[in-house]
Amino acid sequence: MHSAKTMEKRGFAATSVPVDGYGLVELDELAKSIREDTIVVSIMHANGEVGTIQNIKEIAKLLKGRGIVGHPDNRLPGNASFCIEFIEGEGMLMLLSSRGIAASSGSACTSKALKASHVLTAMRIPPEIAQSSLLFTLGRDNTEEDIEYVLETLPPIVDRLRQMSPLYAKFLKKQSGGR
Amino acid sequence: MPVYSDKVMGHFMNPRNVGEIEDADGIGEEGNPVCGDMMTFYIKVNDSRLSDIKFKTFGCGAAIAVSSIVSEMARGKTLEEARKITPALVAEELQGLPKNKHHCSNLGAQALNKAIDDYLSKQGKPVKTRRREKRNG
Numbered sequence: 367m368h369s370a371k372t373m374e375k376r377g378f379a380a381t382s383v384p385v386d387g388y389g390l391v392e393l394d395e396l397a398k399s400i401r402e403d404t405i406v407v408s409i410m411h412a413n414g415e416v417g418t419i420q421n422i423k424e425i426a427k428l429l430k431g432r433g434i435v436g437h438p439d440n441r442l443p444g445n446a447s448f449c450i451e452f453i454e455g456e457g458m459l460m461l462l463s464s465r466g467i468a469a470s471s472g473s474a475c476t477s478k479a480l481k482a483s484h485v486l487t488a489m490r491i492p493p494e495i496a497q498s499s500l501l502f503t504l505g506r507d508n509t510e511e512d513i514e515y516v517l518e519t520l521p522p523i524v525d526r527l528r529q530m531s532p533l534y535a536k537f538l539k540k541q542s543g544g545r
Numbered sequence: 546m547p548v549y550s551d552k553v554m555g556h557f558m559n560p561r562n563v564g565e566i567e568d569a570d571g572i573g574e575e576g577n578p579v580c581g582d583m584m585t586f587y588i589k590v591n592d593s594r595l596s597d598i599k600f601k602t603f604g605c606g607a608a609i610a611v612s613s614i615v616s617e618m619a620r621g622k623t624l625e626e627a628r629k630i631t632p633a634l635v636a637e638e639l640q641g642l643p644k645n646k647h648h649c650s651n652l653g654a655q656a657l658n659k660a661i662d663d664y665l666s667k668q669g670k671p672v673k674t675r676r677r678e679k680r681n682g
Contacts (some may be wrong), residue, residue, distance in 0.1 A: 532605045533578055
């Protein structure tokens with residue numbers, strides 16, 4: 367993204383192509399965005415935050431024979447991204463951390479700028495849901511037991527924060543047919 | 546994650562007065578989930594004193610700790626005394642808040658004030674206009 371902005375400053379034109387709710391590049395939009403004078407299409411092959419893997423094969427088909435260089439960027443580490451409704455990311459991170467689990471979040475509160483992740487925003491995830499983003503990444507030292515431990519530890523943390531959440535209380539009332 | 550004081554961590558890990566009061570005398574809601582923080586305070590008033598106070602909060606560690614300490618600071622106080630709980634006092638009581646979390650202490654004080662306003666208006670009493678605290682966030 368920063369590279370494209372730099373190129374724009376140097377007189378090139380750049381177009382951002384939207385993604386769908388899963389973070390996949392919208393191929394129709396991409397096809398429409400390609401111009402006679404397009405020289406490069408840069409795609410983040412795998413997104414490091416939400417784990418979306420782009421359909422590079424289809425994208426390459428669009429570019430074939432048009433003198434355009436494809437530029438797939440990035441490779442995917444083992445990651446799993448969730449949004450857990452009605453609670454906020456930082457609280458989850460703090461409780462996970464107290465149980466020895468390191469994770470990250472794209473919530474506004476966890477960022478210095480107090481802004482939700484631009485990746486989630488581009489995926490048109492509603493801001494109140496983006497607040498509950500939670501991201502786990504696997505490193506080479508992680509074991510299956512580690513994953514089991516997270517699966518045991520996370521649900522009570524979610525319950526605990528939901529019990530405190532006015533949004534969850536409202537949701538439950540709505541579910542039961544109340545106000 | 547920001548570095549929080551021991552007091553913030555203590556209140557976050559073990560928040561006091563979480564919950565709702567079914568027959569609350571006043572309810573105050575402040576903040577917005579879109580911005581990342583929302584607090585709801587419930588109060589019971591007896592002889593112009595806050596005889597009970599509970600809260601529910603959607604938000605970060607600081608927001609939860611602020612709600613908890615505000616509930617402790619306000620419990621048993623007269624309405625006039627509770628009005629004097631300012632964001633600065635809340636932050637001080639929590640041994641400080643990171644710079645970008647000061648808006649959480651504003652929310653806490655505002656939500657409590659709104660609950661008091663709600664009580665007063667339900668009683669048909671005049672709701673005092675008060676100086677609006679400047680928001681940081």
